[in-house]
Structure formats: C-alpha cells, structure tokens
Amino acid sequence: MRIACVYGPALALQAVLRRDGARKESEDAIALAAGPGERAKVLALTAAAHRAGVRRGMTVGQARAVASGRLATSLRVVLTAPADTAAARAALCDVGYAFAPRIETEGERVFFDVGDLARLHADDRAAAQAIVARAARVGLAVRVAVAASKGVARAAAQAHDVAVVPAGGESAFLANLPVATALRTFGDTSESVELGERLRHWGIGTLGALAGLPPGEIQLRLGPPGARLLRLAAGRDDEPFLPSLPPDALEEGTELDYPIHEIEPLSFVLRALFDRALDRLACRGLACAGVTLRLKLDPRGFDVRDLPLAAPTREAKTLIEHLRLDLARRPPGAPVVGASILMLPARVRGVELDFFRPAGPAPEKLAATLAHLAALVGAENVGAPAEVDTYREEAVDVRPFPIATPNPPADLARAATDDPARALAPALGFRRFRPPHPVEVLMDRGGPTALRGPQIAARILVAAGPYRSSGEWWHGDGFSRDHWDVHASDGAVYRLHQDRRDACWYIDGYYD
Amino acid sequence: MAAWVPSLALAAHLITADKLATRDKRAYLSTGVDALDALLGGGWPRGAVGELAGPRGSGRTSLLLASLAAAIRRGETVALVDAEGALCPRAAVRAGVPLARLLWVRASERKALAAAEDVLAAGGFGLVALDLGEATSHAPIASWRRLKRAAEQQGSAVLVVARRRAEGLLGACALGLVAARPHFAGEDAAAVLVAIDTLIARGKGMGSDDTAKLHLQRAPHVLG
Numbered sequence: 023m024r025i026a027c028v029y030g031p032a033l034a035l036q037a038v039l040r041r042d043g044a045r046k047e048s049e050d051a052i053a054l055a056a057g058p059g060e061r062a063k064v065l066a067l068t069a070a071a072h073r074a075g076v077r078r079g080m081t082v083g084q085a086r087a088v089a090s091g092r093l094a095t096s097l098r099v100v101l102t103a104p105a106d107t108a109a110a111r112a113a114l115c116d117v118g119y120a121f122a123p124r125i126e127t128e129g130e131r132v133f134f135d136v137g138d139l140a141r142l143h144a145d146d147r148a149a150a151q152a153i154v155a156r157a158a159r160v161g162l163a164v165r166v167a168v169a170a171s172k173g174v175a176r177a178a179a180q181a182h183d184v185a186v187v188p189a190g191g192e193s194a195f196l197a198n199l200p201v202a203t204a205l206r207t208f209g210d211t212s213e214s215v216e217l218g219e220r221l222r223h224w225g226i227g228t229l230g231a232l233a234g235l236p237p238g239e240i241q242l243r244l245g246p247p248g249a250r251l252l253r254l255a256a257g258r259d260d261e262p263f264l265p266s267l268p269p270d271a272l273e274e275g276t277e278l279d280y281p282i283h284e285i286e287p288l289s290f291v292l293r294a295l296f297d298r299a300l301d302r303l304a305c306r307g308l309a310c311a312g313v314t315l316r317l318k319l320d321p322r323g324f325d326v327r328d329l330p331l332a333a334p335t336r337e338a339k340t341l342i343e344h345l346r347l348d349l350a351r352r353p354p355g356a357p358v359v360g361a362s363i364l365m366l367p368a369r370v371r372g373v374e375l376d377f378f379r380p381a382g383p384a385p386e387k388l389a390a391t392l393a394h395l396a397a398l399v400g401a402e403n404v405g406a407p408a409e410v411d412t413y414r415e416e417a418v419d420v421r422p423f424p425i426a427t428p429n430p431p432a433d434l435a436r437a438a439t440d441d442p443a444r445a446l447a448p449a450l451g452f453r454r455f456r457p458p459h460p461v462e463v464l465m466d467r468g469g470p471t472a473l474r475g476p477q478i479a480a481r482i483l484v485a486a487g488p489y490r491s492s493g494e495w496w497h498g499d500g501f502s503r504d505h506w507d508v509h510a511s512d513g514a515v516y517r518l519h520q521d522r523r524d525a526c527w528y529i530d531g532y533y534d
Numbered sequence: 535m536a537a538w539v540p541s542l543a544l545a546a547h548l549i550t551a552d553k554l555a556t557r558d559k560r561a562y563l564s565t566g567v568d569a570l571d572a573l574l575g576g577g578w579p580r581g582a583v584g585e586l587a588g589p590r591g592s593g594r595t596s597l598l599l600a601s602l603a604a605a606i607r608r609g610e611t612v613a614l615v616d617a618e619g620a621l622c623p624r625a626a627v628r629a630g631v632p633l634a635r636l637l638w639v640r641a642s643e644r645k646a647l648a649a650a651e652d653v654l655a656a657g658g659f660g661l662v663a664l665d666l667g668e669a670t671s672h673a674p675i676a677s678w679r680r681l682k683r684a685a686e687q688q689g690s691a692v693l694v695v696a697r698r699r700a701e702g703l704l705g706a707c708a709l710g711l712v713a714a715r716p717h718f719a720g721e722d723a724a725a726v727l728v729a730i731d732t733l734i735a736r737g738k739g740m741g742s743d744d745t746a747k748l749h750l751q752r753a754p755h756v757l758g
Contacts, residue, residue, distance in 0.1 A: 514591030
C-alpha cells in the first residue's frame with residue numbers, strides 16, 4: 023500500500039485567505055490572530071510577515087510594532103473564522119476524495135491510498151503533483167508526501183513540498199530530517215517539547231543520529247514518545263490506516279466582519295461560497311442536487327431555507343439566481359452576519375445518443391436550464407405534467423422532467439406508425455381555468471340559460487348535462503358536483519359545474 | 535449471444551446515403567394534422583416562429599396538442615410554456631401526448647417569454663410552444679426579436695398560441711382560426727358534445743383562398 027499525506031500548513035490562515043480570494047498569500051505580510059483587540063495572539067503568519075520579524079505567540083500590538091519599520095505597507099492582521107476554517111478543512115478532504123473513495127482525516131492532514139493511481143499517473147511523484155494541482159483549484163496550498171506508511175508520509179510532508187519515500191528506503195530518506203521537524207508531527211504537546219529538549223541536550227539533531235541509539239535504552243530513558251520517534255527514525259511504523267467514506271452533504275460557510283442588510287451585497291458573499299462549493303464538487307466529479315442555506319442573523323437567530331433544484335447542476339450563476347429570487351420573495355428578518363450552505367451532491371449521468379432519434383438537449387445543459395427555469399418561475403411550476411388518481415377534474419401533478427429519456431426500440435416502433443385517424447380528425451382539446459372561475463348562472467327547468475362571470479357574459483344556446491361526480495368524502499374535503507357542457511352565445515363551449523354543497527357555480531374551462 | 539434484429543418499423547427510419555446529404559434540409563416539423571401540414575407546406579418551420587391565433591373555442595388547444603404529440607412521436611424533445619396553466623392532462627393524453635416527455639413550464643404572461651428563451655437556450659428542443667391563452671402580450675418588440683433569434687440559432691420550431699397575433703412578432707407563418715361550430719348528439723337533457731368543426735383561414739404566406747376545415751373529435755364517454 024502507498025499512502026499519501028496531504029498537509030495544509032496553517033490551514034486557519036489559508037481559510038481566511040481563501041475566503042478573501044488571495045491565493046498568493048506569500049506576497050503579503052499577513053498574521054492570523056485570535057483574542058480580543060490588540061492583546062490577540064498571533065497564531066499563524068505568512069512568509070513575508072515572518073521575514074518582517076513577526077513570530078507566533080506575539081500579541082497583535084507587538085507584531086505591528088516589530089513589523090512597522092521593516093514593511094513597505096502595514097502588517098495585515100486577520101482574525102480566526104471558525105466557519106471558514108471548517109470549510110477549508112472540508113475542502114482539504116475533498117482533495118482526498120478526488121483521488122480515493124475513502125480517506126482518513128487528522129487536523130490539517132488527510133491520508134489516502136494512492137496505490138491504484140499508478141494506472142493514471144506515471145509514478146508516485148506525478149500523482150503527488152496532481153494532488154498539489156487539485157488542491158490549488160480549491161484555493162489551498164498543500165504539501166504532499168507518498169510513503170509506505172502513515173507516519174513516514176506525515177513526517178516527509180512536514181519537511182518537503184512534494185516528497186516520495188521509496189519503499190524500503192524510509193530510514194535513509196528520514197536520516198537527515200531534523201528531530202524538531204519530526205516532533206511537530208506529534209502535535210504541540212508538553213511531552214513533545216520536553217522530548218525535543220532532551221534530545222537537543224544529548225546532541226541528537228536528526229532522525230539518522232537517533233536511529234543509531236540502542237532501542238532498549240531509549241525506551242528506558244525517554245518512555246513511549248521516545249520509542250515512537252525511534253521507530254519512525256528506523257522507518258518502522260505500525261500506525262493503522264483508518265479511512266472513512268465521504269459525508270452525504272458538502273458544507274461551505276463564512277462569517278462576516280459587519281452585518282449585511284441588503285440582498286445584493288449578500289449575493290456577492292454567497293457567490294463566493296457557491297464557487298468554492300462547486301469547485302469542491304467538481305473535484306469529486308459531482309453536481310449540486312439541492313441547497314440548504316443557513317444565514318446567521320444579527321444579534322441572534324438563524325434563517326434556514328431549502329432550495330430544491332429541478333435537476334443537478336454545476337452552474338453557480340443558476341444557483342445564485344435561484345437563491346436571489348428566493349431571498350427577494352422572503353427576505354431575512356434581520357441583518358446577516360454569517361452564511362453557510364449545505365450542498366447535496368449528485369452524479370450527472372451521461373446519455374448515449376440514439377442513432378434513430380434527433381439528439382435532444384445535452385443532459386448537463388438541460389439540467390442547468392431546468393434549474394434556471396425553477397429560479398425564474400418556481401420549482402413547482404417546472405416539470406412533466408402528470409394525471410392524479412382522482413375524479414376531481416382540475417387535479418394535476420408536476421413531476422421532475424427526466425434529464426435522460428429512455429428510448430427503447432419498442433417506443434420507437436410505436437412512434438414510427440402515426441395514427442392516420444388522428445391525422446384526419448385530431449382530438450378535441452380542453453383549456454382549464456385553475457382554479458375554476460366563480461360565475462352566476464340563470465337556470466330554468468331545462469338547465470342553465472345564461473351565465474355571467476369575469477370576461478364572460480353570454481346566453482346559453484345548448485346545455486348538455488348534468489353529469490354528476492363526487493368523491494374524496496373519505497378525506498373530509500370531498501366534492502359533489504353537477505357538470506354541464508354549454509354552448510354559449512359567444513361561440514365557445516364551456517364546461518360548468520355546480521357545487522352541490524353550497525349551490526355555487528363555477529366555470530372549469532372551455533373546449534378549444 | 536442472440537443478435538439484435540431490427541424490426542421493419544425501425545428500418546424505415548434508416549437513412550440511405552443519397553438522402554443523408556439532404557437530411558438536415560427537412561426544415562418542417564409536422565403538425566400531426568394532414569390538412570394543416572398541407573396548408574403550411576409541411577408543418578411548422580424549424581428555426582422560425584409560427585403563430586396560431588383564434589378566439590375561445592376555435593380549436594387552438596387541439597392543434598397545439600396535436601403538434602406536441604406529433605413532435606414527441608418523432609422523437610423530438612418538446613416544451614410547453616403555459617402562461618395560464620391551462621393544460622388539461624387528460625385532454626393531452628387523449629390527444630396522444632405522453633405527459634412524461636413534455637416539459638411543462640407554468641409562467642405568468644410577464645415571464646413566459648423569458649422562460650421560452652431559457653428553454654431554447656438549452657438547445658436540442660424540436661418544438662417549443664408558448665401558449666399565451668387569453669392574455670394580450672405586452673412584450674416589447676425586442677423580446678420577440680430575441681425569441682426569433684434564439685429559434686434561428688437553435689433550429690427549433692417555436693409556436694406561439696394566442697387569442698390574437700402578437701404585435702411585433704412577425705412570425706414566419708401564421709394561422710388564424712375562426713369561431714367554431716359545436717355538434718351535440720341527442721336532444722335537451724340527453725345532449726352530449728361530440729365534436730367541434732373549426733375553420734382555419736387567414737394564414738400568413740398562404741393565398742387568400744387557402745382555408746381548411748377541421749373536425750375536432752371528442753373522445754366518447756369521457757368527462758372533461
């Protein structure tokens with residue numbers, strides 16, 4: 023097994039830069055801080071800030087003072103944003119899922135098996151470079167190492183941008199790795215710090231030097247952390263690889279520095295979220311089948327709304343328009359100070375073209391069009407009409423329009439023979455009023471004689487009926503009607519009904 | 535493994551090499567009604583806008599459903615943008631429209647044109663029908679021009695159905711339906727509507743004497 027470790031150093035800082043769209047962070051002096059005001063502590067910093075003398079653990083005030091004389095522009099301090107960090111961490115996971123069906127996550131690192139990638143990439147180095155490129159697409163700068171075990175890959179990724187540790191050559195590869203660098207992979211615990219100090223006092227600076235010491239003595243003097251470090255130095259790693267499947271939904275979020283009151287600036291923020299989320303879905307070859315938007319309101323509360331889509335789509339423009347229309351219909355009740363989106367991934371299936379039939383719309387384009395139409399007129403108004411199993415004549419259902427229509431040969435055979443009778447005398451159509459229009463009707467003993475309603479006032483020349491229908495009384499909202507087909511003096515043949523419960527008259531529509 | 539043997543019906547769809555060159559020049563989409571096809575010179579023109587106008591009860595909906603059914607039978611993808619939500623699924627099924635293959639978009643008159651443009655933009659639709667119903671379109675001329683251009687670019691037939699011909703649309707062909715005459719069987723309380731006769735006239739691009747009578751048959755023993 024070949025395991026890749028993808029390490030996103032200073033992921034919290036990268037998350038903020040990713041949110042702001044600043045990909046080339048090394049060019050600017052930026053420090054990430056957490057805490058109140060000027061006493062906030064610097065947690066992470068860019069290379070430019072490091073060159074200016076800023077160090078982790080400084081207060082913001084100290085950092086500004088140190089950097090003031092050495093930078094052309096002032097030091098930029100950004101505060102940690104948990105929502106952005108979570109989104110960046112999830113994006114890192116998506117990089118893994120782009121290459122493997124299961125991955126293991128560990129803080130700022132993900133691990134996955136790249137043994138099968140040999141069929142797609144020339145060698146492990148090419149695969150590692152592909153991983154770096156994929157991460158750059160979702161706005162992350164990562165280091166990648168490929169090795170036979172997790173621990174070795176983790177240590178190699180800590181020290182190199184791209185590293186490939188040959189199988190069997192682990193101890194030789196790690197021999198020059200500084201002990202301090204290797205210990206950083208154990209986490210910032212007091213045990214690690216103490217272990218590093220003791221080895222430094224002994225004059226042990228690299229893993230190669232450590233590997234030459236007797237294991238029993240190391241175990242006795244340095245305890246389990248020392249033994250673990252020694253096993254790593256020898257290239258022996260028994261840490262199990264525990265991968266897991268991807269989550270069902272994909273989340274992106276951000277927190278705002280100031281409240282937003284209007285839809286237009288909010289849609290700019292949401293656009294960035296959608297772009298990032300769709301980039302992540304693209305990593306996995308998926309499209310968005312539905313969105314749940316969660317807006318954090320000022321001073322408290324949330325606005326949660328679901329946006330069903332007619333079909334999976336990868337177009338941010340369509341999604342944002344859908345969302346903008348929904349926000350315009352139901353604006354949030356308070357200013358917005360944070361937003362997160364939960365996307366439901368779905369696979370867009372390709373369709374094989376038919377030799378005998380005209381090529382229909384491309385599935386992905388049709389999906390985008392359906393989503394766009396849903397945004398324009400509402401998802402409930404787009405789809406394929408369907409009959410409902412009821413005697414209520416106006417009932418109609420709207421089902422999802424199939425993106426890929428099956429075209430079995432039998433279907434085509436039926437289509438090939440047009441009905442000659444139908445070509446000569448087409449079936450009579452009917453236009454329905456939804457809902458039925460209320461009308462006034464004059465009756466005599468023979469039936470309706472005149473009707474008056476919205477845009478209709480006519481004598482009735484011929485009346486055929488009544489045809490009685492009733493049903494759904496078992497639901498509690500049943501109906502009982504007397505229907506009439508009437509030829510009115512305006513030339514049309516209307517279909518009327520009288521509700522037998524309240525004796526009111528309605529026009530169902532007309533034959534056309 | 536058993537070989538797949540195409541039926542004669544499928545073989546009829548095969549195109550010979552000499553016909554292949556002229557295949558894309560079939561610029562008409564059948565209306566599904568012989569008389570109407572004869573009037574229009576083959577059917578609704580592809581890559582252009584056709585108009586169907588007439589008062590209430592004149593048979594607009596019947597011809598619209600017949601056109602949709604004929605297009606679907608030929609394997610085209612079709613859409614109906616319905617400004618009044620007036621489609622009756624039972625009537626559509628009786629006209630031969632497989633409902634599952636019809637993209638139905640209910641849009642207000644104000645949004646109907648934009649919805650039709652969206653559908654056309656997807657490409658691949660053989661027929662896009664825009665049913666304005668009783669509404670009088672107030673769409674600016676520029677909107678109709680956009681629709682025409684979209685139809686030309688995608689090669690789709692666009693059919694606009696309305697009470698009157700839309701101002702500024704200037705469709706490639708237009709049919710006017712005049713008031714129809716219903717036929718009832720039986721007398722008084724036993725009377726049943728059986729059919730409507732309608733007259734097609736005033737077609738754009740047709741001679742002044744070009745008319746056609748149509749007998750729209752109602753399916754027996756069916757309500758609605």
